[in-house]
Amino acid sequence: MDFSFTEEQELFRKSVREFCEKKIAPKANEIDEKGEIPQEVLEDMASFGLLGITIPQEYGGSGADFVTAAIATEEIARADISMATAVYYLVEAGWGFLINRYGSKKAKEELLPDVTKGKTFLGIASTEAAGGSDVAAVSTTMAKEGEKLVINGSKTFISGVREATKYGGGYVTVVKTSPELAHKGLSLCYLPVKDVPGITTNVFKQMGREGISTGAIIIKNVEIPSHYLIGDWNKGFYYAMEGFNCARPLVAAACIGAAEKALESGIEYLKERRVFGSPLAKFEGMQFQVAEDYAKLESARLLVYKAAWMLDQMYTKNRFSHKEINKAVASAKLIAPTVAFDVIKDVLIWHGAYGYTKEAGLEKGLRGVASYIMGAEGAQNIMKLIISRELLGKDFAPY
Amino acid sequence: MIFTFSEDYETALEILAKGREIADSLRLELAAISIGKHDDIEDTYIFCGADKVYSIDSELHADIVVDCLCSLINQYKPELLLIGGTRLGKEVAPRIAQKFGVGCATDCVDFSLEKGEFIVKRFVLGGRFIATQRFLRKPQIVTVPPRRFGKKLDTARTGKIIKTTLKPAQSRVQVLEKKDKTSQMLRIEEADIIVSGGRGFKKKEDLKLVESLAKVLGGAVGCSRSVAADLKWLPEEHWVGLSGHKVKPKLYIAIGISGQVQHIAGIRDSKTIIAINNDPNAPIFKSCDYGIVGDLYEIVPKLTEILQ
Amino acid sequence: MFIVPFVVRLFGCGEVIVDIIVCIKQIYDLGQITVDTATKHPITEGAARKISDFDKNALEEAVRIKEKHGGNVFALIGGTKEAAKEALAMGTDEAFIYSADTDSLGTATILAGIIHKIKYDLILCGEASIDEFSFQIGPRLAEALGIPVLTYARKMELKDTEIIVERNLENRYEVAKARLPALVTVTKEINEPRIPTLLQILGASKKRITEISLEKPEAGVENLSITAIEMKRKEVILNDIEELAKIIMSEKS
Numbered sequence: 001m002d003f004s005f006t007e008e009q010e011l012f013r014k015s016v017r018e019f020c021e022k023k024i025a026p027k028a029n030e031i032d033e034k035g036e037i038p039q040e041v042l043e044d045m046a047s048f049g050l051l052g053i054t055i056p057q058e059y060g061g062s063g064a065d066f067v068t069a070a071i072a073t074e075e076i077a078r079a080d081i082s083m084a085t086a087v088y089y090l091v092e093a094g095w096g097f098l099i100n101r102y103g104s105k106k107a108k109e110e111l112l113p114d115v116t117k118g119k120t121f122l123g124i125a126s127t128e129a130a131g132g133s134d135v136a137a138v139s140t141t142m143a144k145e146g147e148k149l150v151i152n153g154s155k156t157f158i159s160g161v162r163e164a165t166k167y168g169g170g171y172v173t174v175v176k177t178s179p180e181l182a183h184k185g186l187s188l189c190y191l192p193v194k195d196v197p198g199i200t201t202n203v204f205k206q207m208g209r210e211g212i213s214t215g216a217i218i219i220k221n222v223e224i225p226s227h228y229l230i231g232d233w234n235k236g237f238y239y240a241m242e243g244f245n246c247a248r249p250l251v252a253a254a255c256i257g258a259a260e261k262a263l264e265s266g267i268e269y270l271k272e273r274r275v276f277g278s279p280l281a282k283f284e285g286m287q288f289q290v291a292e293d294y295a296k297l298e299s300a301r302l303l304v305y306k307a308a309w310m311l312d313q314m315y316t317k318n319r320f321s322h323k324e325i326n327k328a329v330a331s332a333k334l335i336a337p338t339v340a341f342d343v344i345k346d347v348l349i350w351h352g353a354y355g356y357t358k359e360a361g362l363e364k365g366l367r368g369v370a371s372y373i374m375g376a377e378g379a380q381n382i383m384k385l386i387i388s389r390e391l392l393g394k395d396f397a398p399y
Numbered sequence: 400m401i402f403t404f405s406e407d408y409e410t411a412l413e414i415l416a417k418g419r420e421i422a423d424s425l426r427l428e429l430a431a432i433s434i435g436k437h438d439d440i441e442d443t444y445i446f447c448g449a450d451k452v453y454s455i456d457s458e459l460h461a462d463i464v465v466d467c468l469c470s471l472i473n474q475y476k477p478e479l480l481l482i483g484g485t486r487l488g489k490e491v492a493p494r495i496a497q498k499f500g501v502g503c504a505t506d507c508v509d510f511s512l513e514k515g516e517f518i519v520k521r522f523v524l525g526g527r528f529i530a531t532q533r534f535l536r537k538p539q540i541v542t543v544p545p546r547r548f549g550k551k552l553d554t555a556r557t558g559k560i561i562k563t564t565l566k567p568a569q570s571r572v573q574v575l576e577k578k579d580k581t582s583q584m585l586r587i588e589e590a591d592i593i594v595s596g597g598r599g600f601k602k603k604e605d606l607k608l609v610e611s612l613a614k615v616l617g618g619a620v621g622c623s624r625s626v627a628a629d630l631k632w633l634p635e636e637h638w639v640g641l642s643g644h645k646v647k648p649k650l651y652i653a654i655g656i657s658g659q660v661q662h663i664a665g666i667r668d669s670k671t672i673i674a675i676n677n678d679p680n681a682p683i684f685k686s687c688d689y690g691i692v693g694d695l696y697e698i699v700p701k702l703t704e705i706l707q
Numbered sequence: 708m709f710i711v712p713f714v715v716r717l718f719g720c721g722e723v724i725v726d727i728i729v730c731i732k733q734i735y736d737l738g739q740i741t742v743d744t745a746t747k748h749p750i751t752e753g754a755a756r757k758i759s760d761f762d763k764n765a766l767e768e769a770v771r772i773k774e775k776h777g778g779n780v781f782a783l784i785g786g787t788k789e790a791a792k793e794a795l796a797m798g799t800d801e802a803f804i805y806s807a808d809t810d811s812l813g814t815a816t817i818l819a820g821i822i823h824k825i826k827y828d829l830i831l832c833g834e835a836s837i838d839e840f841s842f843q844i845g846p847r848l849a850e851a852l853g854i855p856v857l858t859y860a861r862k863m864e865l866k867d868t869e870i871i872v873e874r875n876l877e878n879r880y881e882v883a884k885a886r887l888p889a890l891v892t893v894t895k896e897i898n899e900p901r902i903p904t905l906l907q908i909l910g911a912s913k914k915r916i917t918e919i920s921l922e923k924p925e926a927g928v929e930n931l932s933i934t935a936i937e938m939k940r941k942e943v944i945l946n947d948i949e950e951l952a953k954i955i956m957s958e959k960s
Contacts, residue, residue: 011792011908019902026629049904062905486876490858493843497850502812502927505841524838525737531931571855576882650958660738671958688941691951705952
């Protein structure tokens with residue numbers, strides 16, 4: 001057993017950290033205040049090879065494995081603890097990987113180079129107003145009409161709607177292609193959203209992962225070319241589950257990164273801040289919190305990297321069953337956001353009234369991480385369902 | 400014998416004063432080396448402490464300085480060389496040391512004699528630590544930072560001026576052009592008053608507040624690492640800090656600068672440090688003499704107005 | 708003085724290919740060095756290591772010259788394989804690592820010993836390491852090799868068999884040139900070093916790192932002690948701008 005990263009991964013972490021400290025961290029407040037990631041940050045990330053990092057080199061990516069992708073996620077979230085930049089990065093890493101795996105060659109050649117160049121945004125559109133967690137209940141339809149595919153329906157709570165309509169880009173979209181077949185009647189397609197007849201979007205005001213938008217896409221008789229179908233007809237459910245399994249460890253890595261950064265600044269603060277004649281850090285009540293927060297964060301971090309490593313093992317060495325992957329990924333996604341939220345909350349409390357100010361730069365971390373407790377990339381209760389289904393057996397699944 | 404050399408006139412006089420002290424305690428002769436084309440500075444060298452002045456009429460190039468000093472060392476076998484720690488000085492000192500296979504200590508801030516042994520101190524590890532060093536062989540070569548020590552003038556002193564007949568070799572480095580730095584760029588290290596701005600400023604234009612305060616005080620404008628290196632709001636000539644410019648003004652005013660270790664190390668030698676920052680927990684308040692907690696956008700204009 | 712291999716190959720219409728050696732020191736991240744409260748000695752345990760800042764500028768400049776003119780870049784690194792990997796990822800062709808537990812005299816002697824065996828046209832160093840700030844290695848090494856040295860370069864350009872640099876001196880910039888082979892020390896202004904990307908890091912894993920072990924050379928100075936400086940400031944927090952103005956006026960004079 002060896003818990004170490006490779007020399008290359010260690011060096012990559014150092015590189016990404018330096019990059020993020022130079023190019024992202026100075027903009028973190030601006031990203032949160034203005035509610036968008038400045039274009040130059042995205043350009044810098046693209047030229048540094050971060051965007052679509054898991055996409056192969058032939059499409060401008062780096063062909064990174066998931067451990068490496070998770071390292072970058074963790075580092076990006078350290079630099080922007082609002083999670084906005086990490087989310088922009090990780091949905092592309094997760095779903096770009098999936099398009100490369102199952103998309104048509106024509107679609108890949110057409111779409112992926114623009115993603116890796118930072119020209120267009122690539123996201124995931126699964127959730128609908130009637131429900132997000134129950135993917136099988138998707139009601140947006142797609143039908144074949146001659147050479148075209150025609151989509152009708154709507155998607156909601158979709159990350160990056162404004163970015164995708166501003167810069168261009170689109171979504172890996174879950175659609176119903178055989179309504180009579182429940183989850184076996186789902187397919188996956190690529191849905192462009194910028195200047196597409198029949199597409200309207202709106203952006204929600206939300207609790208505050210401000211730097212990347214969340215909104216709805218209304219799809220009315222939208223025609224897409226047939227090569228935008230991802231993989232086989234009616235196999236979409238399995239692809240989507242695989243895509244979520246790829247994205248979730250990265251989501252968890254982002255939460256960990258944000259919380260680590262918060263905890264580090266909290267520790268510095270406890271050492272500096274004096275009350276009743278001695279530093280806060282000298283009080284056992286604080287020390288125990290520091291120790292517990294560290295231990296919780298470290299355990300979550302191990303789950304994250306184990307899940308990412310298992311994915312890499314599955315893709316490169318055909319190890320681990322889907323059941324094992326499902327459990328590992330869902331455990332990481334279940335634990336990491338909750339732990340991260342608790343850690344950042346503790347650090348905020350240590351700072352007293354100052355912690356509540358925007359200036360302290362901590363509250364945006366709490367807002368950001370919260371988005372992953374509430375739902376994005378699978379709600380916490382769904383993670384529990386996945387784990388319990390694998391533990392108890394399919395017969396005990398409530399659906 | 401002890402040699403002193405600096406092409407910078409003021410520094411030459413300062414190291415003569417220091418050299419005199421050491422020469423007296425070791426009972427050695429103090430010889431100033433003068434290289435260049437200038438008029439009658441040799442007398443002043445004697446007034447400032449030299450017993451002898453070896454004067455070389457030549458162009459001033461590093462190659463030539465190295466050549467001349469090496470010849471004189473071979474001839475007079477000095478125990479110690481004190482070289483002014485200018486950029487030229489810090490190039491020639493190690494070169495000479497390498498020629499003779501001996502050690503060299505640059506930017507020495509303190510000298511002492513312990514049991515007849517010459518001991519120097521210099522800042523290391525980012526200026527947070529001080530190393531005490533001794534030499535293993537002679538000649539012992541040190542450079543002394545400009546403006547570190549005072550000069551002493553005694554016009555009653557007498558000494559000997561020797562015009563040498565050294566014919567140094569040609570410099571292998573050819574100077575094509577010299578461009579003076581603009582006044583704005585001129586040596587922040589030399590400023591008596593520095594007003595610096597940091598990340599507390601929201602945009603580049605707001606640094607005008609720093610400039611106008613500096614103007615009122617007749618000081619130079621400085622900035623933190625992020626302002627120069629990350630945001631590039633000011634040229635790096637203004638960058639104060641360990642990897643920027645180490646400064647030692649009488650008065651250093653840090654506005655909106657949190658006080659990272661590197662910055663603190665760069666201002667350590669300031670006589671008085673004043674900090675203006677809205678974060679009461681900013682580390683700068685642990686490293687300043689006087690601090691005021693509050694919004695710089697309110698404080699700085701008011702302060703400038705009062706001082707006007 | 709010994710003969711230095713002088714290999715400037717003319718290529719095409721006056722285009723010059725040069726082989727460049729970059730001397731690099733790996734240092735502890737200064738921000739991570741702590742102080743032993745009892746002894747006041749520095750504690751480096753647990754501190755991350757990195758390539759000294761200006762050495763990185765030297766490396767970047769070498770790689771840029773290589774990208775423009777061709778040739779090879781060799782890095783001579785006082786430090787570990789970790790630093791070598793980083794240098795290789797930044798574009799160095801081959802790295803040599805040695806242990807640098809000595810002073811400037813010792814280090815320059817080691818470097819000169821290694822460089823004897825390498826064919827080169829240009830040597831680049833940072834103007835100083837950011838831990839010691841002694842400014843010695845470049846000038847000493849040039850002296851040891853008997854080649855011209857151009858210090859404090861903020862710009863540089865290769866023209867035929869000459870190197871032209873703009874030097875940053877106290878109150879002026881000086882454009883100066885020397886014939887190759889020469890040594891140049893660079894300032895931080897000369898460039899912004901690239902941060903290696905994942906592909907560059909992975910691509911560098913095949914490049915060669917040679918460990919060189921040499922007898923410990925003679926040193927010129929000995930450290931008797933290294934102790935933390937205690938900085939005592941008044942740390943008075945004022946509430947009144949008028950009061951601050953008064954203090955400024957009295958400190959100013």
